[in-house]
Amino acid sequence: MGKRGVLVCGLVLLVAFFTFAAGQDEGVWPDPEKTITIVVPYSAGGGTDTAIRPVVEEMKKYSEAIIIVSNISGAGSSKGTNEVLSLPADGYTLLASGTHTVSATMQGLTDGYKQLDGIGSLNWDPFIIAVLKSQPWKSMKDLVEDAKKNPGKISLGNAGMGGATGVASVAMNLAFGKAFNVTPFQGGQDLRANVLGGHCDVGIFSQSEILANQDMLNPLVILYHEHSALDELKHVPTLNEAGFENLKVPGGSFKSISVRKGTPEAAKKQLAEIVKKAYHSQAYQSFMKEKGLLPPPDYYELTELDGYFDELVGAFTPIMKAAGLLKE
Amino acid sequence: MHIKRVIPIAFIIISLLYIVFSFTVEERKMIGDVRGWDPGSRAMPIGIGFIMLTASVYLTYKERRSPGLEEERREPSIKRLVILTVLLSAFYILCFRFLGFIISTHILLFTLIYFNYQQDIRWDMIPVFSLGLLISTCVMVLFYSIGRYISRYLFLLGRKFDIPMLKGKIFTAGIPFVVLLIIFAILLLLLRKAIKKGKYHIPLVAGFTAIGATEFLFIVFKQIFWVSLVKGLIFW
Amino acid sequence: METVFSGFLQIFNIQTVLWIALGEILGIILGALPGLTATMGIALMLPISFQLSKATGMAMLLGVYCGAVSGASIPAILLGIPGNPNAIATIYDGKAMTDKGLAGQALGGAVVASFIGGITSLIILALFSPIIARFTLAFGPAEKASLALVGLTIIASVSSKNLAKGILTGTLGLSLSLFGTDPFSNAVRLPFREIFAKTPLTSGINLIPALIGLFGISQALFDLQRIKTGHIAPPQIKIEKIFPSFRKIASMWRLIIEASGIGTLIGAIPGTGASIAVFLSYERAKKITSSPRSKLEKVGTGCLEGVFTPEVANNACTGGALIPALTLGIPGDAATAVLLGALLIKGVVPGYRLFTEEMSLVYAIFFALLLSNIFMLIFQLMGVRLFPKVLNVPVAILLPAILVLSLVGSYAIQGQAIIAATFDMGVALGLGILGYFLKKADYPIAPIVLGLILGGMLEENFRRAVKLAEGNYFVFFTKPIAIVFIALAVFSVALPFLKKKK
Structure with missing residues (x-):
């Protein structure tokens, strides 16, 4: 052995030294060297992604650790959610949660909100029902009457059955006596192209999608209890004003930030502080105004957000049940 | 057949x-589709x-x-290499989370390059191979630790005195890269004769390539792109 | 104009230019290594591009693409072995020129030809794709489903001499694409679904690990058989007189125009690729130059014309193949399929919206392609003596390196999600082994890729079309555009039989 043995021993010693030297200074949260990952369960460039990224930019300013966004899309929003649930509850992995989490959980695709703790609420993006300007229906009343006269003849498209537009369109259809032919499309872009091309009659959109095609689309009704915050869309009537007082539809997508249950309280508190500061920052507030994103009734953090989620679940349950979506 | x-x-x-x-x-x-038609x-x-x-x-x-499809005349040694590559890749994927990126990648590269150079797998190659793998793995861990130590030190220094430059990717990844490159080059220069020919030609080539490639991939993917490559056994 | 400028800025910044340069050099090296295809080069660089911004990532991949297509001519000319299928028609005259001692002229001519081909096809791409994109609003579910069918049948019919083999691998790709969850009901669609629910399998087989496996790992396994033969060192030839004279180029105007046209057109037909374009243009060049009135040297005798024509054509394919990819979401060939995969995973959906709201990205892609071609010209001419040295890399090191890069790359795509990422490595390895056996038995790989990419488009739009038509399965025969596509699909399947009868 001789020389070779000495060489091996020396190497082992050196390794041990570096282990010791590099291994100290652990145990504080956040470890500044670790990255905090915010999992967005949709692909980059989508509605959830564009709403989350600006707040992350602000969060970076208040965080010691590096923060990055990771898009893990697939199977509604359940793939990204399941990924967060499979990683250790150490506060380094956050989830862009919201109404999509609620509907994915109810469909039994993930343990979702049952295994999540709230960190901070963000905002609502209300949905708008729109048709091509060249279509004969000029108001929601016209449309519904026509649909009831010819059940199944008018197609109502959504951006995918698993997501919030899917649930909203199903809920609407149930409320109108199943008069529409509800058809899912492959995401918002596909739906828009099909409505613009006249292949699908009615579509359910977010505000920014309507804005991008104002010259071709005629917005009929906003599925929210108040008017749009955008000047261009202020005139769109709410469901109440359109003459459907008793209609209860989850008419928008809500976004928030959550972590896995069991995350240390100290970490959660610090994260909540960061999200709160980022949410209230000038930059994010003006971003919300510009995009017409509406704040929830109050700013919720930690257990307050859990409570708000319970409210949402309560509102979704009857609809999901009626639609045959609920899996228990 | x-x-x-x-x-x-x-x-x-x-x-x-x-x-x-x-x-x-x-x-x-x-x-929610009552109409059906799907x-x-x-x-x-x-x-x-x-x-x-x-x-x-x-x-x-x-x-x-179709006639004339004769039994292919494939060298058994190549068949063995293909099987080795497949089995080792499967092993790599299965053990990735336990062993960690550095060790498992190094083992995969070293083993494959070693046997590819030998153009065959025989029992009498195993002793030299195992010793080479052991030494090379130790050097790999050492190599990694040096880089890791430097970037961690730079980062903590940058944070303590609030020097944003030292917290940036260019420095935390760039300086260890340069230092390791220099060490690598010196080692290469010292051992150049043994690498070119002689008894330990093959294990040395395999070791150097494996260590260099593994560390390079680590710096690119982990330190520049923040891919969470698993640490595994090397917890520091 | 604003969008043009913004697209310009997305490419002409230091970071992006450096990435393109890096991609270009890597591409040339990969292209020059026999056996490593352009598709594989792009697939291996995907994980890196994924970490960059949309425009930068795309630009780097285009650099790899252009580099690999033109780099393939190096071993074709020096050794008579095509670096990849793009250069299979370059070997005849290229090798003959080397034997005559004209290697320098041949290499230089090939580079200039690649540049001309690339730029011409870029111009055609920039002119026609916005027009086609505007037209895509007329494409509803019925039209899209039949379009996907056309893409699949064409590739099944042209990718192999045997139609049944193409159909078999095409349906294999389709069948793989259907695993996961049902797109409409979100029900888990997997065998043993009770066990696999809530695993990464529920989102199906991810495209990029699949591509890396099919093109990277399978090649690394397949090329192990070259380990005994070792590498063939290029002959020691003086490389001089690289740049062909303008007079010579000008005299070949007709060849250049025809080859660019053939290259772009063939490239634009979904499923066909450069290997067909180079042969077609080479045959045309043979005809033109052998006519008694032609003053050009006869192609086939080892002359610049015979190198120039196929090299113009193969680089013209790059721009052509992007036309259907950007406007319709149907890749022109396997390499563009991978490029398209890179776009899709970044959330870019080809079609109308890309050309209206994200026009700046489209311009960025055009500028990137332009810059890639310029870099290709510069680097290849500068490195004309250097790049052939790549051929000295020992196979024993190269193959493990490709394997590891494939595995780590598949992991990096979902680099934050450890479990899904490890699973992706498994997907890559599994498909790599599958691809290895298929390659050994001489089955085409490209239809699998198209099946994987178009499977979702075909199924969803088929079901959507029937649903929108209130359950009428004959809706595909009521829309004129769809009828045309279906006729094309039938024709492409019938083509091999028609040929036989002749």
């Missing part, structure tokens, strides 16, 4: 299994399964008739 005859038969089995599978697909009605979840898989079956039956029939 020649592979050209095996493949279509294998595909007959695959497509039959696929057809069986497609009939077991849960035919759930489209969510061809359903099974339509496509069943259709595709049958087309695949037709094509594979036809090909089986055709290859059966």
